[in-house]
Amino acid sequence: MADFExxxxxxxxxxxxxxxxVSLGISKGxxxxxxxxxxxxxxxxxxxxxxxxGYTVDGGSVMFKGQNVLDLETDERARLGMFLALQYPxxxxxxxxxxxxxxxxxxxxxxxxxxxxxMVTPKEFRSLLKGExxxxxxxxxxxxxxxxxGFSGGEKKRAEILQMAILKPEIAILDETDSGLxxxxxxxxxxxxxxxRGPELGILIITHYTRVLxxxxxxxxxxxxxxxxxxxxxxxxxxxxxxxxxxxxxKEEAAEPQGVA
Amino acid sequence: MAxxxxxxxGSDYKEKYGFFVPEDYIFKAKRGLxxxxxxxxxxxxxxxEWMTKFRLRSLEIFRKKPMPNWGADLxxxxxxxxxxxxxxxxxxxxxxxxxxxDIKATYDRxxxxxxxxxxxxxxxxxxxxxxxxxxxxxxxxKQGVIFLDTDSALREHPELxxxxxxxxxxxxxxxxxxxxxxxxxxxxxxxxxxxxxxxVPLQAYFxxxxxxxxxxxxxxxxCDEGSFVHYIEGCTAPIYTTDSLHSAVVEIIVKxxxxxxxxxxQNWSTNVFNLVTKRAMAYADATxxxxxxxxxxxxxxxxxxxxxxxxxxxxxxxxxxFAGKGxxxxxxxxxxxxxxxxxxxxxxKSISKxxxxxxxxxxxxxxxxxxxxxxxxxxDALLLDDDSRSDTYPYNDVxxxxxxxxHEATVSKVSDEQLxxxxxxxxxxxxxxTMIVNGxxxxxxxxxxxxxxxxxxxxxxLEMEGSVG
Numbered sequence: 001m002a003d004f005e006x007x008x009x010x011x012x013x014x015x016x017x018x019x020x021x022v023s024l025g026i027s028k029g030x031x032x033x034x035x036x037x038x039x040x041x042x043x044x045x046x047x048x049x050x051x052x053x054g055y056t057v058d059g060g061s062v063m064f065k066g067q068n069v070l071d072l073e074t075d076e077r078a079r080l081g082m083f084l085a086l087q088y089p090x091x092x093x094x095x096x097x098x099x100x101x102x103x104x105x106x107x108x109x110x111x112x113x114x115x116x117x118x119m120v121t122p123k124e125f126r127s128l129l130k131g132e133x134x135x136x137x138x139x140x141x142x143x144x145x146x147x148x149x150g151f152s153g154g155e156k157k158r159a160e161i162l163q164m165a166i167l168k169p170e171i172a173i174l175d176e177t178d179s180g181l182x183x184x185x186x187x188x189x190x191x192x193x194x195x196x197r198g199p200e201l202g203i204l205i206i207t208h209y210t211r212v213l214x215x216x217x218x219x220x221x222x223x224x225x226x227x228x229x230x231x232x233x234x235x236x237x238x239x240x241x242x243x244x245x246x247x248x249x250x251k252e253e254a255a256e257p258q259g260v261a
Numbered sequence: 262m263a264x265x266x267x268x269x270x271g272s273d274y275k276e277k278y279g280f281f282v283p284e285d286y287i288f289k290a291k292r293g294l295x296x297x298x299x300x301x302x303x304x305x306x307x308x309x310e311w312m313t314k315f316r317l318r319s320l321e322i323f324r325k326k327p328m329p330n331w332g333a334d335l336x337x338x339x340x341x342x343x344x345x346x347x348x349x350x351x352x353x354x355x356x357x358x359x360x361x362x363d364i365k366a367t368y369d370r371x372x373x374x375x376x377x378x379x380x381x382x383x384x385x386x387x388x389x390x391x392x393x394x395x396x397x398x399x400x401x402x403k404q405g406v407i408f409l410d411t412d413s414a415l416r417e418h419p420e421l422x423x424x425x426x427x428x429x430x431x432x433x434x435x436x437x438x439x440x441x442x443x444x445x446x447x448x449x450x451x452x453x454x455x456x457x458x459x460x461v462p463l464q465a466y467f468x469x470x471x472x473x474x475x476x477x478x479x480x481x482x483x484c485d486e487g488s489f490v491h492y493i494e495g496c497t498a499p500i501y502t503t504d505s506l507h508s509a510v511v512e513i514i515v516k517x518x519x520x521x522x523x524x525x526x527q528n529w530s531t532n533v534f535n536l537v538t539k540r541a542m543a544y545a546d547a548t549x550x551x552x553x554x555x556x557x558x559x560x561x562x563x564x565x566x567x568x569x570x571x572x573x574x575x576x577x578x579x580x581x582x583f584a585g586k587g588x589x590x591x592x593x594x595x596x597x598x599x600x601x602x603x604x605x606x607x608x609x610k611s612i613s614k615x616x617x618x619x620x621x622x623x624x625x626x627x628x629x630x631x632x633x634x635x636x637x638x639x640x641d642a643l644l645l646d647d648d649s650r651s652d653t654y655p656y657n658d659v660x661x662x663x664x665x666x667x668h669e670a671t672v673s674k675v676s677d678e679q680l681x682x683x684x685x686x687x688x689x690x691x692x693x694x695t696m697i698v699n700g701x702x703x704x705x706x707x708x709x710x711x712x713x714x715x716x717x718x719x720x721x722x723l724e725m726e727g728s729v730g
Contacts (some may be wrong), residue, residue, distance in 0.1 A: 027285050048682075050685050051681075052676050052677075052681050053681065054677065073684070073687075073690070074681060074684040074685050075683075075684040075686075075687055075688055075689050075690065075693075078430070078684065078685055078686055078688075079687045083685075084685050085680065086685075089682070090676075090678045090681075090682040092679050092682065092683070092696075092697060092700055093700055093701070093703070094699065094700025094701055094702070094703030094704070095696055095697075095699070095700040099696075100683075100686070100696075103688055103692070103696065104683075104686035104688055107686070107687040107688045107689065107692070108687045110685075146700070147682075147700075163686060167351055167686065167687065211478035
């Protein structure tokens with residue numbers, strides 16, 4: 001059994017069934033890509049895995065570290081080692097990125113305001129940040145800014161990856177992290193993700209387009225259409241999609257951005 | 262933020278503020294209100310005759326004035342069941358050590374002496390009706406700054422006092438200003454001479470200890486030309502099963518080119534009626550800023566106002582209200598543009614939780630001839646559940662030309678998306694909610710000295726944990 005085992009996952013949004021039985025095993029050290037046309041259920045998959053209240057689980061299980069994470073609250077899933085980089089990171093006014101990152105890191109370490117030994121020290125926090133900011137070509141000026149407030153598309157996505165680097169998850173889901181990014185930003189993000197790749201991290205990249213997979217090479221590629229996997233294989237699946245798009249499943253959508261950078 | 266003071270998480274209001282010490286009073290007037298009691302208060306204080314007459318005249322006005330028929334429901338106040346004057350100590354202390362042990366213990370628990378040592382230029386502590394402790398840094402008194410309790414100021418600076426007292430808010434202004442004028446006791450008197458800038462805040466701490474107590478402090482601040490002062494007041498009371506009344510009057514005069522900031526963190530227990538009249542007169546190029554935080558009380562009705570008397574005057578109100586279960590915060594601000602080329606802003610942030618109710622009530626008045634004025638009002642309400650309520654009552658009267666008047670109001674809920682986002686980073690739901698609320702009032706918090714900002718965030722956290730409501 002894989003470290004992170006999705007089994008026959010079915011989920012719906014507002015009474016409409018979107019995921020119709022998805023099974024996928026991700027082990028640490030692996031990078032899986034889930035590709036699919038619009039409306040295939042990609043976002044539903046990522047949000048359901050993380051426990052967004054707008055998505056209802058209709059069946060199936062997701063086993064991670066001996067627990068069915070579908071029974072856990074979102075924050076418990078995160079503390080267990082899951083991470084979701086959102087396609088549309090949310091603006092939260094009045095809270096600085098620094099405060100957010102520190103609070104998240106303290107939560108991850110189980111600091112509840114009492115046991116000071118679990119608290120991240122300011123010094124440790126600064127040195128942790130410094131290294132990761134450099135990789136993402138970001139600077140300190142971003143830390144006092146409010147969470148995602150006034151961030152450009154590229155800044156938002158980089159901030160997501162920064163959070164991932166700080167929180168060091170074991171299973172990371174990157175939901176369309178490449179969408180809306182220019183090629184330089186994709187490279188920075190990919191570089192940061194590649195640096196984290198290793199035996200302690202399993203990655204699930206969710207994407208419409210193959211482009212990001214040129215920079216983050218997947219070990220496995222799965223094609224999601226109408227809430228079910230229709231094809232799974234190695235990197236060659238992405239190459240095939242690049243040529244023919246999703247046409248063979250009756251979706252006239254290319255798997256490469258058309259005329260946009 | 263490396264130097265944030267230690268925050269004690271998990272203690273609740275009851276432990277921190279809700280305690281009371283046994284009553285041990287030098288003098289306690291009978292319950293209720295009549296000429297005899299008013300005369301007795303004035304006699305106890307050894308006041309000049311004009312003040313005794315002022316008080317008696319105010320009592321008459323109080324009796325004639327009807328209760329406000331708008332705002333919160335005040336019909337439950339029983340004026341006959343209130344103690345209007347309590348004196349707990351026979352002298353005022355200059356050091357904490359001199360304070361009577363029970364009063365000292367109270368302020369020690371509230372952390373006031375610590376705050377004084379850390380960052381205050383002067384501090385005053387009022388216990389029930391009388392100020393029991395007072396201090397001002399020596400260099401400020403050398404520069405002519407006066408910071409006294411209001412009773413002492415009447416004795417020590419009678420002429421200055423009489424020149425300004427009651428000129429900004431006359432007794433007949435409203436029922437509660439009349440009540441205060443009849444039975445006032447304590448409060449702060451500040452005079453800042455021309456060109457003197459008081460760089461560190463002056464603070465007063467108001468404490469109600471006895472049950473059914475009425476606290477009626479009276480504050481008068483005069484900022485002479487080109488001066489600056491920041492005054493901060495904090496208020497708490499223990500939790501009793503019956504109600505107490507707090508009805509203060511605050512008068513401020515900000516002369517040409519001066520600036521005054523008045524910060525309040527009101528955290529009365531939830532059985533205090535908090536009915537306060539606050540008003541400032543701002544003259545040419547002067548700036549008046551009200552920073553007003555209301556967390557406690559059962560009912561608050563308070564609308565700090567600025568009369569913009571001469572060109573270039575500027576008025577600001579920045580307020581935050583938090584209403585939990587059983588609370589009604591009816592707060593806002595008033596800007597009265599008397600002169601042309603004056604500007605004002607009101608920013609109101611309110612949070613309602615557990616069936617609590619917040620109202621924004623504001624009045625922008627621009628008199629004929631007060632041309633080229635600008636005023637902007639922004640009210641944001643955050644509702645934490647479906648039982649809570651928020652209303653906006655903006656009143657605008659514009660009788661001048663070339664006026665820019667803006668009003669913006671939003672009502673929002675803590676969004677699922679924000680909660681999900683924070684929780685997806687491992688932050689527990691309650692903490693995530695608190696963060697969002699603290700983020701919502703951050704425009705207010707960032708105006709506070711760090712110690713107060715930390716304290717406010719902690720109070721919000723306690724409110725959010727539901728330990729109070």
